[in-house]
Amino acid sequence: MPVKANRSEHLLMLKGNRWWFRQGVPKPVRKIASGPAFIMINLETSDIREAKRRRDDIEALTRIQFRDIREGRREALDIPEWSPASGPQRPPRSLPAAVRGALTRAAMDAALGAEDTDELDLIVHAAEAEADRMKPAQRKAFEDVLGGRVKIEHQLEGYLKTAGLAPKTEAERRGLVNKFARWCDEKRLTLDQVDRKRAGRYVAEVLEEKHRVTQGKHLTALRQYWIFMARRGHVDVPRGEVITSGWPWNDQLIETKGKRVERGAKKVAERPFTDTEVSTLINSTFPLTEAWEGVMKDVFKVALLSGMRQAEIVTLWVEEVEDNGGQLTFNLQQGKNPSAARRVPVHSSLVPMVRERLKGKAGQNLLFHELAGMGSPSDTYGKRFKRWREALGVADVQADTRRSLVNFHSARRWFTTKARHAGQPKETIADVIGHAPDKQDVTFGVYAREASEEQRRACVEAVILPERPAKKL
Template sequence: MAIPEAARHEFKRRTAIVESLETGDIRVAMERRDARERTALDLFKAIKAGEAVTPEQIDATSRGAIVREAIKTLQDAGDTDALHDAVSAAEDERDHYRGKERKLFDAAVSGKVPVDQHLEAYLKEAKLADKTTAEWRGLVKRFARWCAEKALRLADIDRKNAGRYVSEEIAEMHPKTAKKHLSAVRGYWDYLARRGLVDTEQSGNPWDRQLQPQRRKKGSAEATQGERPFTPKELNAVLYGEQLDSGDREAGQFDHQLQDAALIGALSGMRLEEIVTLRVGQCAGGWFDIRDAKTQAGVRRVPIHSGLTKLVGSRTKDKKPGDWLFHELANERDAAAVTTKRFTRYRVACGVDDKRDGRRRSLVNFHSFRRWFVSQAEQAGIPETTVAAVVGHVEGRKSITFGVYSGGPSDEQKVACVKAVKLPPPGSAISTARQGIEALAPQLEFQAATVARPKPEQ
């Protein structure tokens, strides 16, 4: 690939980059070519813009890793003549480097680079959500620390060592946690393979099929029980703070905020992160306008339920369109994560929990409002495609007919869907019992006084 004149000073005045793609597979070769071309173009652009470019960015470590793989491939093939030429070329290339660059090149050729050497480059290219980026960085870093303790470098990670890590660190995790952890390191390894920084052509990705498939016991209701909607009694408890015990929480300072978010969740089916990041301008004209969602199907307009009119009016009063509906969360780095933790403590304080053995978290959580909304709409006879459009699910529109040809449910159908969802009467169940006790209080006090009164002397 040709190096632009304006960038050649960073490449020892070389006019072109010539690299072996180290594969005979045309598909793999094209993927590697395209990936390296994108990286090089980004680098040229940064140099032209006058940005600081480190030697590591240019090629010391990457070139060393490529040379190592080329030499290894020729050794495995037994091609002594080509191997001799490759070693000579590597020595010539080494002479181009000085100081820190030479050390980086030597470390890469010898396979002594740490496991997370290319992690930031991978995360930058992966373009994951901020939360996922932070999670995956932490998971790969955790693996890198384990490798450092075992004196393992990037070149040492084969299927056997990957298996050791899975057995020692991942296998005992909850299945969902283990799957997330494995996805992070496997995704990183796929990137390394595309860049030619590790060789997976012969043995494949060392992280593939490392977890034992989870098999449920046939006919076990406990094994098939998943996270569920709230019951009417539970819904009243969390919406109105019934039987609320402050416990060791923040003395109830977030209760009103959490109850507002809960009510919106129950009467809209919206996700927590959609609710707590709403701006005032997205709550106008009788609709919630969701512009940034978890999936493309999540970008949608949701009718504002009549039961939310007062709440929305109160929270939008005297605010600008760009202000947060939940202004209390405007300065939080991750409003959804903060609210999730607060709601969990609040929910438990309300006496609503459903922990099961072997389950990582309770079967009821904030998402149970969304499940409750969907259940209510379904029981009211609302078509699945309409419910899916309101809550932002793609599942209800997967067929060719609905997914390609249909323009989707009308606004009137969406409004009808939301109207069909009705809350259980406030105070039913728990409140009724409490009111009954309060009504009996005078009688109980009278009876207690009678029992306590001493008998007259005979």
């Protein structure tokens, strides 16, 4: 059963036959605003009930002043005097965001059992009831939460738990938010102190020298984290901003105007593999550990002949391979976006390999069993593919790029290019590779259904791997 706190004479003292309001000024406030250690106000009444009412009115004002001084919006205390005619004027205020959700059920029960009926009084009562039950370290932590003085990562795990991110993206977001948290620790900043100016300072000091793609990832992680906290009431959004803006991180990335293209200038963009690069990877002697050759080449060939993403291939379950009258189909049930769930016909040249891999397996066994037990099959494969590719000299690194212009995703680009060159409709190609239809194209993006099984299979079969180059005599 919750313990009800006794507030009958809280902040009150009786001198003669008059009640006085007596409240200590917090040390952080005294450091900023010169003034007495205690506030003493004659309440001009001998009635305890009236004294409590007047005490509560004054306490509401002093709490607002204490907070404003700590947050830099006020430099000195304005100690009110009680006037029996009018009393102190209490301006309408909304409760701080950090207060909402900071109290336990027991504290709220204590508040509801108090005589106070004002919303702010109930919260204060509950906070004090909660604090009285705590040890000093716990009390300080509680007061920090109450005032929003918590570390940046305080709500991070709660955000990640509800965000529904892929494991790799979740790990990336955690790392990026923690990077900002470490910077704030160095600057001695807590969550309540992060405003647009300090966010801009972080961008200037840490992000501006990074590649724009990297900048974008950092800002996306922080923006989404702040949106979550704003929705849950852990941070306040300034007037004029909406919760979904991601303030203070919105519009922090400076837009750069496109540069004039001069003669001979090379457009830098990630590209498909060339046929020569594909042939080199498939037909050259495997340069890594021999035990990995089979799975490395099998996964790569599936990507070349289906346009599937790396993560989609390496996490394929046996039950996602359907056999319809001898024709195999990958029935993908999950992926990067809603369009990733799709049916992709298995290219005829891959059927023997896939059937061999199906033997002795069932259900949710991985088709590419060599990657089973890995923390992240996609990361494991991706790192080995990079070593394989670079060992054979398949790379395209430019001065202004952060990574090679060819990578595993180039296989997806190669398939798309080859299907187009074979005359396949773009709408069918989009259905095969899992791209959302163009909603601007009303006919195909809104009215038309997806490509038929026959159309998708024809698209896949139209792509042919390059032949091994003939040996020179």
